[in-house]
Amino acid sequence: MTRQPPPDEAAWLASYDPGRFPPFAVTVDMVLLTVRHGTFSVLLVERDTHPFRGDLALPGGFVLPDEDLDAAAVRRLERETGVRRDAAHVEQLGAFGAPDRDPRMRVVSVAYLVFAPDLEAPSPGEGTRSVSWFAVDEVDGVSLAFDHGQVLAAGVERARAKLEYTPLAAAFVGPEFTVGELRRVYEAVWGHPLDPRNFHRKVTGTPDFLVPVGHPAPVGPGGGRPAALFRRGPATALRPAMLRPS
Amino acid sequence: MTRQPPPDEAAWLASYDPGRFPPFAVTVDMVLLTVRHGTFSVLLVERDTHPFRGDLALPGGFVLPDEDLDAAAVRRLERETGVRRDAAHVEQLGAFGAPDRDPRMRVVSVAYLVFAPDLEAPSPGEGTRSVSWFAVDEVDGVSLAFDHGQVLAAGVERARAKLEYTPLAAAFVGPEFTVGELRRVYEAVWGHPLDPRNFHRKVTGTPDFLVPVGHPAPVGPGGGRPAALFRRGPATALRPAMLRPS
DNA sequence: AAGGTTGCTGTCGTCCTGACGAGAAGGAGC
DNA sequence: GCTCCTTCTCGTCAGGACGACAGCAACCTT
Numbered sequence: 192m193t194r195q196p197p198p199d200e201a202a203w204l205a206s207y208d209p210g211r212f213p214p215f216a217v218t219v220d221m222v223l224l225t226v227r228h229g230t231f232s233v234l235l236v237e238r239d240t241h242p243f244r245g246d247l248a249l250p251g252g253f254v255l256p257d258e259d260l261d262a263a264a265v266r267r268l269e270r271e272t273g274v275r276r277d278a279a280h281v282e283q284l285g286a287f288g289a290p291d292r293d294p295r296m297r298v299v300s301v302a303y304l305v306f307a308p309d310l311e312a313p314s315p316g317e318g319t320r321s322v323s324w325f326a327v328d329e330v331d332g333v334s335l336a337f338d339h340g341q342v343l344a345a346g347v348e349r350a351r352a353k354l355e356y357t358p359l360a361a362a363f364v365g366p367e368f369t370v371g372e373l374r375r376v377y378e379a380v381w382g383h384p385l386d387p388r389n390f391h392r393k394v395t396g397t398p399d400f401l402v403p404v405g406h407p408a409p410v411g412p413g414g415g416r417p418a419a420l421f422r423r424g425p426a427t428a429l430r431p432a433m434l435r436p437s
Numbered sequence: 438m439t440r441q442p443p444p445d446e447a448a449w450l451a452s453y454d455p456g457r458f459p460p461f462a463v464t465v466d467m468v469l470l471t472v473r474h475g476t477f478s479v480l481l482v483e484r485d486t487h488p489f490r491g492d493l494a495l496p497g498g499f500v501l502p503d504e505d506l507d508a509a510a511v512r513r514l515e516r517e518t519g520v521r522r523d524a525a526h527v528e529q530l531g532a533f534g535a536p537d538r539d540p541r542m543r544v545v546s547v548a549y550l551v552f553a554p555d556l557e558a559p560s561p562g563e564g565t566r567s568v569s570w571f572a573v574d575e576v577d578g579v580s581l582a583f584d585h586g587q588v589l590a591a592g593v594e595r596a597r598a599k600l601e602y603t604p605l606a607a608a609f610v611g612p613e614f615t616v617g618e619l620r621r622v623y624e625a626v627w628g629h630p631l632d633p634r635n636f637h638r639k640v641t642g643t644p645d646f647l648v649p650v651g652h653p654a655p656v657g658p659g660g661g662r663p664a665a666l667f668r669r670g671p672a673t674a675l676r677p678a679m680l681r682p683s
Numbered sequence: 684a685a686g687g688t689t690g691c692t693g694t695c696g697t698c699c700t701g702a703c704g705a706g707a708a709g710g711a712g713c
Numbered sequence: 714g715c716t717c718c719t720t721c722t723c724g725t726c727a728g729g730a731c732g733a734c735a736g737c738a739a740c741c742t743t
Contacts, residue, residue, distance in 0.1 A: 212462040212499055212542065213462065213463070213499055213500065213501060213502045214460040214461070214462075215460070215461045215462065215463045215500070215545075216458040216459070216460075216461065217459070217461045217463070217534070217545050253458055253459055254459065254461070254534070254545075255459060256459045256460075256536075256543055257536045257543075258536065259534070259535055259536055260532060260533075260534040260535075260545070283531050283532065285529050285531060285532070286506060286529065286531070286532040286545075286547045287506075288463070288500070288505070288506040288547070289505055289506075290502075290503045290504065290505055296458065297502055297503075299461075299463050299500075299506070299532075299545065299547070301532045301534070301545070356602075356678075369690085370690080370691090371689075371690070386732075386733075386734090387689085387690080387691090388690095388691080388692085388693090388733090388734085389731070389732065389733080391690080391691065391692090392691095392692090392693095392730095392731090393730090393731085395691095396730095410689090410739090410740055410741070411688095411689080411741095412741090413687080413688055413689080413740095413741070413742085414687075414688055414689075414739090414740050414741025414742070415687090415688045415689030415690065415739080415740055415741070416688085416689055416690045416691075416738060416739035416740050416741095417689090417690080417739070417740065418689075418690055418691090419690085419691090430680060431677060431678070431680065431699095431729095431730075431731095432677070432678060434676060434677065434731095615721085616721080616722090617720070617721070632701070632702075632703085633720080633721075633722090634702090634703085634704095634721090634722075634723085634724090635700070635701065635702080637721080637722065637723090638699095638700090638722095638723090639699090639700085641722095642699095656708090656709055656710070656720090657719095657720080658710090659710070659711090659718080659719055659720080660708090660709050660710030660711075660718070660719050660720075661708080661709060661710075661718090661719045661720030661721065662707060662708040662709050662719085662720050662721045662722080663708070663709065663720090663721080664720075664721055664722090665721085665722090677698095677699075677700095677730095680700095
């Protein structure tokens with residue numbers, strides 16, 4: 192990956208400018224995931240500037256000189272999608288910094304992973320770029336701008352793994368939800384049907400995962416017995432985990 | 438965390454220098470963990486320059502302009518500790534970039550987590566800073582330079598969690614090892630004794646975790662039945678996980 | 684009233700785990 | 714050689730968790 196002979200930091204610093212440092216640009220990129228209409232989906236923008244003009248990319252942008260990384264991520268989230276920080280789960284995914292990932296300059300991108308409930312149409316943000324939802328499975332083969340394909344793949348795999356051992360699936364639904372809604376999140380993210388009865392036993396049997404809210408949910412289209420409503424409980428982990436079917 | 442009123446990226450870029458970008462320094466910091474003499478330990482250096490002169494810190498340094506992040510981490514690992522990349526497990530831990538984490542300039546640090554077998558005395562590297570092993574438990578209360586206390590805590594927690602659902606404990610021992618050696622790694626990292634018989638059943642019963650090497654290990658001090666030797670198998674995950682005792 | 688849909692409770696066998704017992708195979712001391 | 718000690722390895726047993734169902738409850742539509 193290195194475009195030069197074996198590097199030497201001390202030599203570089205001496206020849207460049209003693210007391211200074213190699214300059215980098217730092218950006219945040221958001222892997223914003225949701226489940227809409229039963230489909231595991233990611234928010235992508237279409238680039239309208241060089242490089243990768245016309246390609247799909249993850250939403251993101253520069254970190255400001257006095258801005259915390261997390262704050263930069265949340266700012267982008269609220270501004271470009273209208274998602275409130277406390278309505279979603281935000282965690283850092285990792286740093287991506289191959290020397291040639293951006294042809295303009297040396298950029299290190301700190302990727303963030305966001306689980307959000309199904310949103311209305313995302314607002315196109317301030318730029319002129321269009322922004323919309325794509326089914327994760329359909330984006331699988333498409334080549335994204337920069338190394339965003341890798342970043343997205345890492346985010347999707349992390350999301351699938353996190354549902355196994357955390358109660359974070361609740362971040363994909365509203366504040367009050369039924370066991371069935373929660374199960375459909377798992378099925379969409381994992382791409383595999385689950386047994387409703389065993390799922391019900393697992394989530395209701397895990398202490399502090401679900402807190403009953405008292406009143407039942409309204410009946411959906413097509414009828415069926417009204418489901419009990421729950422809120423997220425204080426649990427932070429599922430032990431033992433709910434393993435996805437091989 | 439922001440030292441200024443609500444920031445605006447477009448305004449900043451316009452007022453600063455259109456076409457340029459906010460300059461950052463990027464460093465790598467290593468959380469190098471091992472088990473020596475039955476104690477879960479981390480490699481720390483003593484700083485001999487401003488800032489935090491005299492404090493303990495994680496080893497690390499600048500990423501070069503054309504250097505990949507992973508390459509920078511491996512370069513530091515090999516140069517400052519003599520650990521060969523293929524003898525250890527290296528993974529990215531995450532990015533740490535609070536605006537005031539370094540008083541000299543804006544720095545984003547990409548932390549790496551390394552699991553290494555017990556090493557001889559680490560070579561002090563090229564600087565004049567002393568470098569040595571510290572028991573993780575003893576460093577717990579000590580205040581480290583920069584935000585390295587947070588970074589170390591994140592690395593330690595990740596290490597403890599990874600032993601639960603991966604076979605990475607084998608990265609802490611040599612290429613050939615006994616079940617007992619592996620168990621003592623778990624006990625040191627988790628700080629909790631494990632039942633030798635149940636542990637033996639779990640690790641030998643997990644497909645592709647251990648590959649028998651044929652001949653037995655030499656008898657250790659104090660006698661005892663010679664143990665069978667194993668190598669790491671091709672397994673990448675433990676399903677179901679081996680949960681640490683509450 | 685009949686049939687369809689969804690939610691909830693329960694049962695049964697299998698696998699996994701924690702808590703042991705007991706024998707195998709070595710060394711140290713007498 | 715014999716006894717004690719150590720560590721390793723194989724077994725046993727009870728309880729918990731999980732996959733694969735059956736069956737009933739509570740709503741809808743026709």
